[in-house]
Amino acid sequence: MRLATWNVNSVRARVDRVVAFLERSQTDVLAIQETKCRDEQFPVAAFEAAGYEVAHVGHSAWNGVAIASRVGIADVATSFPGQPGFAKPTAPAATDDAPAEAPEPEPAALLDVPPPVEARALGATCGGVRVWSLYVPHGRAIGDPHYAYKLAWLGALRDAAAGWLDADPAAQVALMGDWNVIPLDTDVYDPAAFAGHTHVTPAEREAFAAFADAGYTEVTRQHLPAEHTYTYWDYQQLAFPRNKGLRIDFAYASPRLADRVTGVVIDRDERKGKGASDHVPVVLDVAAPAT
């Protein structure tokens, strides 16, 4: 079986490329991030025509995660237990004409309603594997509320994932997606360029490493340990021709699933040409389970 993950940066803008990748790579289950659409906007027909069922969660033009599978798709979950939400700050900025005043409280704040859970995690059981398509919050800037949200989100996911292994040490779980963390200095073209930025802080790196502490193996590093192996290149500044990339797309596997992974491929060619996503697919080859 072949499992893959790919941040496609709008599934509607790239549906032809995504379906062509599925057929070319013979991927059975694809975890998709940044679909950038609502459920009713997802181009399901193109996937079904290629033989894939789709589960998706998307609330707006932002975020959105999906799983496409040709080996079944069951027990879909549109968030993980304890997944934190995020609300945009609503206070208007002070100006010369309008000095800072007490902002109008949002109705949600008046009612003390928790912030909405974003479309960043989708779970489904496909071919006997519990697959999670994950789009970890970016963080924006150190000290930004989004940065605290990112750390809380990763911590809550770790707690949930640890719980799944506690409940069933033989569980077949794949945590795949865009983690928005650069775990090692050798995962970025120039560490100095990220000094003072998100993705490389000790807190983010510890939050990422905590999944290994919980018993999961990051199988893409296990099989592709070479330094400066990237999965993302910015659209700007000719980053891809200059190979100024980042390694931020990963797959943590539970012990029993990690045992089955026989190889990993990063499909670097998918970054080439007109209409490419800024991320490329990461593909896992998974052997049949031991009988």
Place this chain on the structure above:
DNA sequence: ATGGTGGGAATCCCA
């Protein structure tokens, strides 16, 4: 050279 790219609900926001 103070821009640069590419998505989206778009004369702005987000990555």
